[in-house]
Amino acid sequence: MRMKTAQADKAALDRGTVVRGCAVGAARGERMQAMRSALPALPLLVFLSCFLVLPLIFIFHTAISDREIADNLPETVAALQDWNGDGTPPPEVYAIFLGEIGKANERATLRQLGRRMGYQLDRGMNLIQKAGGVARSGAATDAAAARTALTDIDPAYAAPGIWTIVKQHGSPYSTFYLGWAAGFQTKLDKDGRPSMETGYDFRLFYLRTILISLAVTALTLVVGYPLAYVIATSRGWVGGLMLFCILLPFWTSLLVRTMSWIVVLQTNGVLNGVLTGIGAVTEPVTWLYTRTATILVMFQIQLPFTVLPMLGVMRAIPPSHVRAARSLGAGPIRAHFNVYFPQAVPGIAAGGLLTFVLCLGFYLTPALVGGASDQMISYFIARFTNEELNWGLASALSTLLVVGAGVCALPFARLISRHSSERK
Amino acid sequence: MLITAAQQPPGHICLRGVSKSYDGETFIVRDLDLDIEKGEFLTLLGPSGSGKTTTLMMLAGFEYPTSGSIAFDGQAMHDRPPEKRDIGMVFQNYALFPHMSVAENVGYSLRVRGVDKAERDRRVADALRMVQLEQFAERKPAAMSGGQQQRVALARALVFEPRLVLMDEPLGALDKKLREDLQLEIRHIADKLDLTVVYVTHDQSEALTMSDRIAIFNDGKIQQIGTARDIYIRPANRFVASFVGDNNCLCAQVIAIDGDVVRARLPGGAVVSARQTQHARIGAAATISVRPEDLHFCGGEAEGVVKGRVCDVVYYGDQLRTHVELSDGALVVIKSSPGAAHAGTQVGAPVFLSWNAGQAWVLDPKQANQ
Secondary structure (H helix, E strand, O other), X not given: OHHHHHHHHHHXXXXXXXXXXXXXXXXXXXXXXXXXXXXXXXXXHHHHHHHHHHHHHHHHHHHHEOHHHHHHOHHHHHHHOOOOOOOOOOHHHHHHHHHHHHHHHHHOOHHHHHHHHHHHEOOHHHHHHHHHHHHHHOOOOXXXXXXXXXXXXXXXXXXXXXXXXXXXXXXOEOOHHHHHHOOOOOOEOOOOOEOOOOOOOHHHHHHHHXXXXXXXXXXXXXXXXXXXXXXXXXXXXHHHHHHHHXXXXXXXXXXXXXXXXXXXXXXXXXXXXXXXXXXXXXXXXXXXXXHXXXXXXXXXXXXXXXXXXXXXXXXXXXXXXXXXXXXXOOOHHHXXXXXXXXXXXXXXXXXXXXXXXXXXXXXXXXXXXXXXXXOOHHHHHHHHHHOOOOHHHHHHHHHHHHHHHHHHHHHHHHXXXXXHHHOO | OOOOOOOOOOXXXXXXXXXXXXXXXXXXXXEEEEEEOOOOEXXXXXXXXXXXXXXXXXXXXXXXXXXXXXXXXXXEOXXXXXXXXXXXXXXXXXXXXXXXXXXXXXXXXXXXXXXXXXXXXXXXXXXXXXXXXXXXXXXXXXXXXXXXXXXXXXXXXXXXXXXXXXXEOOOOOOOHHHHHHHHHHHHHHHHHXXXXXXXXXXXXXXXXXXXXXXXXXXXXXXXEEEOHHHHHHOOOOHHHHHHOOOOXXXXXXXXXXXXXXXXXXXXXXXXXXXXXXXXXXXXXEEEEEEOHHHOEEEOXXXXXXXXXXXXXXXXXXXXXXXXXXXXXXXXXEEEEOOOOOOOOOXXXXXXXXXXXXXXXXXXXXXXXXX
């Protein structure tokens, strides 16, 4: 602490602006100094906050935003507060609801509301559009008429389902999309019971994503560890050549590489040509659009990401350590696993973690070479963003992915930092 | 251990005709013969690239000789892997395993040999006590100073009672004071345990203070092997003379051999004397070697006195070094105590130098053994 103050004093003295002995001034001087020394990183900080932090905040916000009911039916929500959820709400609620549907119709936000209801209620969109029709016709003049008109046009309005949903989602923020993304049953039928309609099974997609990522990570580790070891310990051109071969794919675009795998793996492709040529198979094997193809191509893409962190750590392990173990009586394999491997663990963890986390987000490769029914979670995020325009769900899926990857990474990151502090 | 009908005493290590080359053309070690006796402290001393470390690595088993044999107690050893040689080794940068505690490091050789836990703990404790580190058993090496780490490395190399201990510049990374303390400590432990030690260094004072015998390496060959005293006082050739200690080498022509005193004429005309060696032949060129501390100033021209001119005087605290250019252009250095006569002579002043014939040696005019 004293040293810190001394440094701050010195900084203050250097600038000649702060009176010596003034602790507050010195502390400020130190802060200024620290800020000034961080100045060269400013463009990066600006870039990161604009293109990483802000989008992340936007995605988290979208994932918990649930505005349609709150914006379009505020009075209905308020009127439903006294309703206990049994049977149907009082007729006044129908009148207020119909009035607000009419306003939404004028604001042209009825479709949004209908879509939101449809996420959670069987035929939700249809119900809202029918209510829109009733509101436009202007037939219902009092509460009883409103109720009759609505229940006549669709019996679902005489059931508690729709009213339960409106009552529960009156707040502009909810965990609805997150719950949906996490695979909880969220869709109701007209009576407010869990719907028989089966939607997407996101838990299965996450599980599939994790399994594929684990398989690719394991494969890159098993192949990458000996490779990194050979490169790290070889002298002369062998290691350089191998490193070059590993880095080569870095200079080719991901799309081109994936497309060339299609050429290799297709039914009349290179691989089947070779296999039938040497007589290993008689019929061409289906490689493309299988999980094998996904894992194989992802493995090829990810190998350098696993090998390079391992290589960095392995190069720092002095060869004398294994020699010392040998001179102390351990055979080459035992010396390797007692002495070399434990010191390489931070690199293995870093490489494996990097590959695993990157694999979780793979989109292009499984989309191009994987099976249509075997897609990873990113495919669904893209699908909900671009095709179904359900940004809330897409954001919730992304949020779970980011948080999940972070939770996976944390213990590994701690392991890595602990190991690196152990080493001098 | 049973030794049957060995011609050599037990513990003897013998290198015969050992050569090492990576490309088949340039040899790092050439046709090396070396005998190491049980309980001996042998230092391999030489400049970098002289083959001393390669020789050590061949003893340890990390390098295999291109030709020649290495035998321990008459058993061929040169094709055995290091773990089957029973050799303790202390590495230049300690090579302690960073993920193991001090006790685990020291006990590693015993664990590998399947020594049971109680016995292992006892021997580790003994070894750590020997290097005065018994209270550090549970520490990680990174939490210790360089000197402490070196002691751990020493304990680790000795705990399994190897028949040979190799040390590869073990004190190179330590500061001077600590290095001197550890030199004495290593020497003391080696004596106490009657260890056979082969010690590699490029530091001549370390070699001189620690060793029973020193082998001077250059160009892949042993230039001279002998006790510190032998090597300092009777260097075998110009390389050894200039590598070990400071030395003045003067070119001369032998004009007479009178018993064991050789008389030779320097290019400047002065006739000087030196002790006879096998290199002196009448009429032939010879190199006369005189240590700077054996040269002294004298009053004026006389027989055996060389004339020169002071070109530099350097003050070292406990001594003064006067650089003198002789009349034939050769440069010599004279070490004298600061209070001695003629000390502090002005640069440029003429001086006269002489030495006792018994303290100068006639060397082979060739640089070194090739």
